[in-house]
Amino acid sequence: MTAKKLAAATAAPVEMPDEADQALRFEKARAAQASALLEDYVELIDDLLASGGEARPTDIARRLGVSHATAIKSIARLKREGLATSKLYRGVFLTPEGHSLAARVRARHRLVVDLLIAVGVPRQCAELDAEGIEHHVSDAALAAFARFLKRHSTAS
Amino acid sequence: MTAKKLAAATAAPVEMPDEADQALRFEKARAAQASALLEDYVELIDDLLASGGEARPTDIARRLGVSHATAIKSIARLKREGLATSKLYRGVFLTPEGHSLAARVRARHRLVVDLLIAVGVPRQCAELDAEGIEHHVSDAALAAFARFLKRHSTAS
């Protein structure tokens, strides 16, 4: 290992980031990925409740493109984590925590779409990509997005 | 359901996207998520090979922040999918397919970081967020990012 480090120090053409930093980056990305599913569910449920009235497992499943069995299991997880409630054959509802998460998630989703469009991404494409991107945008980045949009919408 | 749709049509305060479109969005995001891990591995392995010489399972594990057992299993998947090779105690190497994937992934990673910085995200934060965001940026969005950066770097 000593030999290898020396060789790297003398002949390395590429600089690597610090090991610990890099590990933290990947760990953060994995964590975001783990909550992505929950975020999409609460956002969708909140949309359904706001738009029509009911958020039924079958509707949720259809909109997410998964089987109803899968949706029901994920809804069970939402309940386990205190984000949703449901009564047999009565549809799904959000707890206050679920509702406030949904609000944050929706605001972030919109901001991401708007930023993508502002830098020139076609609307359709922006909406496609945002669905995945949103889960990895930190609050600091979000704030920067908001500043950018304000700057560039007033300067029409 | 007829009654529900009528109610929604008359009193709906929120517009929902088309069901099929929405399902496609979520399916695409899930697909991106599934390849994210492979992308991070090939990018990291390529970096290690370019910078020092070797890409050993333990190094890979440390940099990714996972146990070496986990890394070895993921490397097995890389091999199964034709992206990498390895001989016992000889480290990991990329196939031509793996190498070209790594090149695409690295270019995309850099472009995403640069764009985030260009819109005002602090560098540190940009590098953190990019690790997750990169896997969800389509080619079309990437092209838009490149155009945006060219426009805004020449106009200094």
Place this chain on the structure above:
DNA sequence: ATGATTTTGTAGCCTGTGCTACATTTTAGG
């Protein structure tokens, strides 16, 4: 050279998130 340390590999476990198939319950239509 040999003993300690590091690296690698294996085995077995868990959780999350997909699926299909089947059972049950509710809802809707005639």
Place this chain on the structure above:
DNA sequence: CCTAAAATGTAGCACAGGCTACAAAATCAT
């Protein structure tokens, strides 16, 4: 009201990607 259709729930499977614990191999240092 009764039957057919739709919705819901359950069971059981598969696979990915985490982990720890243990075993074997290679490397390093004395």
